Amino acid sequence: MFNLNEAVSIWRDSLKDADALSALDVAELEGHLREEAARVEALGLTSEEAFVIASRRIGSPHALNIEYEKADPSQAYRTRMYWIVLGMFGYWALNSLTSTVTTSVFLLGSGGYLPLGTAWAVYLLVWGLGMTVTFRVLVLISRGRLTSITAAIQNRYLRKYKLLVDVLVLAVAVPLAQHACRLLMTMSLYHSGLHNHQFDANLVAFAALVTTVASPMAIGILLYFLYSSRRVSAE
Amino acid sequence: MALPKELVAASATPLVLSILAQGESYGYAIIRRVRELSGGEVEWTDGMLYPVLHRLERSGLIESRWGASETGRERKYYRLRREGKRVLAEERRNWEMVNGVLGRLWEDSACSISTKLCPSGATA
Structure with a gap:
């Protein structure tokens, strides 16, 4: 049928x-x-x-x-970039949500509020579920589903404020997302009590270095695509 | 007989602007209207009309909004802007000029074949 x-x-x-x-x-x-x-x-x-x-x-x-x-050569680049950014933020948001829930459960377990076996089971279950949902949403978006949501985002914000969004993404959002990730990492380390132990200072320095190098690199790559496509559209 | 591709492309802007000059409309209705008016001789593939509409929108001749259709689905409506009216008047002058020149030439050539075909007052 x-x-x-x-x-x-x-x-x-x-x-x-x-x-x-x-x-x-x-x-x-x-x-x-x-x-x-x-x-x-x-x-x-x-x-x-x-x-x-x-x-x-x-x-x-x-x-x-x-x-x-x-009719509009720059749209191809814009579509690609919006998916990258949307995917990045989507993954980051859902991943942090999953981590928050799983970490809380794990802490409850290690604090003796829950039997350790139950805590582990819930931890694995929530983690698995969170990851499944995250990847499912990303796959749906990449296949052009969820168009009512993504179209609404594109219509309301991205198309209306094209240039502003470009600038925001390049100058603010990318470093901001990285800082937010770092903050979250530090906070979860702090709350899980790891700050009482000596954790590897070299590792932290390495993470900081990677972030510092990655930020300008990400911006550089995005700028390259931005201007190479603008040049094409101007021809 | 279908029109050559180049002519269809060239006439797309004045056609769209003229249809929108009669009031707000949307892609599907515009295509139907063109088919109706041309008796099917200007058959556009849809892949051609929408980029034309988007190009006109970006150059500020028309504007669009998303609104509900009779079936409740979201639909994109297009409307003529002041700049579009100005360009339409210009397009109209150009096409009338070309039309006039060709008309005169063909009247003359018909006249040289037979004096009966001469426009009133003219001689071969």
């Missing part, structure tokens, strides 16, 4: 490599696809036949990508 929603989601999947299309562009085309399929179906065809005709009329992913890229 033919299912239109399933067919549309397969069609959406086929556009996931078309970098020149933003999530909003895909949402706009999806509306078109559904409307054309409904019109053709009303002429007396089955919904499957109508869908095949409508998706053929809309054009192949490759052809669509070429047309969209011609």
Whole structure:
């Protein structure tokens, strides 16, 4: 039995490599696809036949990508960067949430509030669950699902304040995310009581060095992609 | 007979602007309208119209907003801006000029084939 929603989601999947299309562009085309399929179906065809005709009329992913890229070459870079940033923040947020919960449970266990066996079981369960959810969400986003959420983010903030977002991401968000990660690491070390032990000063120095080197490198790489794509669009 | 690709591309801007001059509309309706008006001779693939709309939006000729459709799905509506009206008037002058020049040339060539085809007052 033919299912239109399933067919549309397969069609959406086929556009996931078309970098020149933003999530909003895909949402706009999806509306078109559904409307054309409904019109053709009303002429007396089955919904499957109508869908095949409508998706053929809309054009192949490759052809669509070429047309969209011609109209706005910088969109391809923007799409890629937003996914990287969104993935980075998404992973970081979900990962910290999981760590917070698991660390608390573990502390309760080691503090004697919970039997140690139970604490370990809950720890592993929450950790496994958290990681599964994290990766599932990332996979869904990368496949162009969750478009209602991602399209809303792109529509409300990213498209409206394009330049501002670029600057924010480059100058503020990347180092900020790194500092937040470090702060979280330090706090969890402190709360888990490790500060009473002598933990490796060399390791901390190494972590600081990596962060210091990684920040400018990340910014440099992003800047390179930003300006190389701007140059292409100016040509 | 389908129009050549170059001509379709060249006429995309004035077509879209003219349709939007009649009021707010959205991609699917604009394509339907073009097909309707041209009797199917200007058949656009969808991959072509949307980038045209986005390009016009970026150059400030039209603006867009997301709104609800009759079915409740979100739909992107486009509307003409003042700059778009100015460009449309300019496009119109250009196309009328080309149309006028070709019209005159073809009237003349028809006239040289048969004097019956001469425009009133003109001689071969």
